[in-house]
Amino acid sequence: MVRVVFVLTLVHFGFVNGQIYDVLKFGAKGDGTTDDSKAFVEAWKAMCSSGGSNKTLLIPSDNTFLLQPLVFQGPCNSPSVQVQLEGKIVAPLNKAAWSDLESCEWVSFNKIIGLTVLGSGTINGRGSSFWEANMPTSKHPTQLHFEGCNNLEINGITSFDSPRNHISIHDCRQVKITQIKLIAPGDSPNTDGIDISTSIDVEIYDTIVGTGDDCIALNNGSININITRMQCGPGHGISVGSLGKDGEESMVENVQVTNCTFNETNNGARIKTWPNGKGYARNIVFKDITLTETKNPIIIDQQYMDKGRIDVEESSAVAISNVTFTNFHGTSRQDEIIKIDCSEVTSCKDIVLDRIDITTVDGKKPIVECSNAYGHSTNAYDCCLKTQ
Numbered sequence: 223m224v225r226v227v228f229v230l231t232l233v234h235f236g237f238v239n240g241q242i243y244d245v246l247k248f249g250a251k252g253d254g255t256t257d258d259s260k261a262f263v264e265a266w267k268a269m270c271s272s273g274g275s276n277k278t279l280l281i282p283s284d285n286t287f288l289l290q291p292l293v294f295q296g297p298c299n300s301p302s303v304q305v306q307l308e309g310k311i312v313a314p315l316n317k318a319a320w321s322d323l324e325s326c327e328w329v330s331f332n333k334i335i336g337l338t339v340l341g342s343g344t345i346n347g348r349g350s351s352f353w354e355a356n357m358p359t360s361k362h363p364t365q366l367h368f369e370g371c372n373n374l375e376i377n378g379i380t381s382f383d384s385p386r387n388h389i390s391i392h393d394c395r396q397v398k399i400t401q402i403k404l405i406a407p408g409d410s411p412n413t414d415g416i417d418i419s420t421s422i423d424v425e426i427y428d429t430i431v432g433t434g435d436d437c438i439a440l441n442n443g444s445i446n447i448n449i450t451r452m453q454c455g456p457g458h459g460i461s462v463g464s465l466g467k468d469g470e471e472s473m474v475e476n477v478q479v480t481n482c483t484f485n486e487t488n489n490g491a492r493i494k495t496w497p498n499g500k501g502y503a504r505n506i507v508f509k510d511i512t513l514t515e516t517k518n519p520i521i522i523d524q525q526y527m528d529k530g531r532i533d534v535e536e537s538s539a540v541a542i543s544n545v546t547f548t549n550f551h552g553t554s555r556q557d558e559i560i561k562i563d564c565s566e567v568t569s570c571k572d573i574v575l576d577r578i579d580i581t582t583v584d585g586k587k588p589i590v591e592c593s594n595a596y597g598h599s600t601n602a603y604d605c606c607l608k609t610q
């Protein structure tokens with residue numbers, strides 16, 4: 223009797239299937255209408271509390287799982303765990319059907335070391351009822367939130383229509399994000415692709431991000447970040463910042479954005495800081511960039527304010543230095559192809575404009591504008607930058 227129960231328990235918890243914890247075996251229905259959150263959390267707890275390595279939480283294909291806000295909580299007993307997303311995950315049909323509208327995140331991964339999220343499945347936040355709602359966009363939930371997850375990999379998945387940003391990475395080290403797609407309508411508000419903060423050693427390559435807002439935003443504490451072969455657009459380009467809001471001290475350094483394309487984006491390569499911030503953004507390279515009808519291909523804006531500008535007395539600024547824009551090709555929708563608008567207090571230092579070959583869609587002569595910016599250029603744009 224004891225033995226039968228024991229064997230049944232093993233079957234129930236999926237051990238007989240090697241190291242796979244299939245959410246269907248933990249009571250998930252996968253019919254797209256039943257709330258499967260509890261089954262996901264149960265499957266996660268079983269996997270996370272078991273020892274050994276190479277554990278997989280399986281979200282199988284041919285099923286649609288409806289999830290309310292939930293947290294996959296670590297640390298786990300296993301040094302490496304996988305979440306394999308093959309099926310579809312969907313959010314409640316609209317905002318009114320969310321169990322907890324106060325939660326800032328929909329699906330959260332917290333303090334999990336050695337986590338891999340992979341698969342060819344999709345996650346859809348059905349964000350439109352949030353986008354249309356009369357509420358601050360800062361109160362919309364993030365689709366996938368990763369916090370305190372060192373050795374994190376995200377591969378292959380597709381994310382649609384997040385209420386807010388699709389992915390946020392906070393307080394993580396050694397992160398690799400590859401071959402993912404993040405998609406939302408061009409006019410959806412505040413739906414960044416990937417937001418990064420307080421994280422070190424992040425590689426992002428071979429990704430497609432078209433979400434209507436920043437494809438990537440690198441916020442305070444983003445250090446050693448490489449972004450390669452991203453197709454960005456529609457949206458607002460790849461941004462460092464915004465940094466230094468409300469006088470905050472913010473630091474971003476060692477960023478390489480290489481071999482990326484911007485298609486019909488509002489901005490291409492952008493650094494934005496608020497007046498009166500502190501800290502720095504430095505050692506940043508944007509290289510081998512192709513632009514198709516981008517509005518502001520190259521822009522440093524030290525007077526950034528999200529709701530339009532007001533004149534403020536400026537007593538400090540996030541210091542910007544050692545920023546290189548090199549090998550840019552393509553077209554701009556505005557005549558102003560380069561705008562480097564730096565703070566009077568700090569000035570931008572060591573700005574390099576190298577091999578910038580951008581034509582305007584209307585065929586007019588490109589305009590470049592710099593203020594308080596020091597550095598050099600290999601083009602005819604030398605006159606824009608002051609030499610030290």
Ligand SMILES: *[C@@H]1O[C@H](CO)[C@@H](O)[C@H](O)[C@H]1NC(C)=O
Nearest residue numbers: 239240241242275276277278
């Ligand atoms: C990990 O588990 C999966 C599924 O059980 C198996 O196919 C794979 O070979 C395992 N990998 C290692 C390195 O043990």
Ligand SMILES: *[C@@H]1O[C@H](CO)[C@@H](O)[C@H](O)[C@H]1NC(C)=O
Nearest residue numbers: 422423424425446447448478
């Ligand atoms: C980023 O790229 C540089 C040079 O290509 C390399 O030295 C560095 O290790 C990379 N960093 C990460 C986090 O991948």
Ligand SMILES: *[C@@H]1O[C@H](CO)[C@@H](O)[C@H](O)[C@H]1NC(C)=O
Nearest residue numbers: 420442443444470471472473
């Ligand atoms: C910026 O990040 C650093 C660590 O990376 C942290 O110490 C500091 O408090 C952060 N500043 C703000 C304003 O969040």
Ligand SMILES: *[C@@H]1O[C@H](CO)[C@@H](O)[C@H](O)[C@H]1NC(C)=O
Nearest residue numbers: 428450451452480481482510
């Ligand atoms: C740039 O990316 C394209 C594909 O997007 C690839 O074919 C090419 O080899 C890459 N070039 C470099 C220098 O990485």
Ligand SMILES: *[C@@H]1O[C@H](CO)[C@@H](O)[C@H](O)[C@H]1NC(C)=O
Nearest residue numbers: 455456483484485486513514
């Ligand atoms: C840019 O996006 C449009 C659709 O918005 C598409 O038709 C076009 O082929 C894309 N161009 C490039 C160069 O990828």
Ligand SMILES: *[C@@H]1O[C@H](CO)[C@@H](O)[C@H](O)[C@H]1NC(C)=O
Nearest residue numbers: 476477504505506507544545
């Ligand atoms: C400027 O930034 C580049 C790229 O991050 C880095 O390799 C270089 O060492 C930096 N130069 C200085 C003087 O810090």
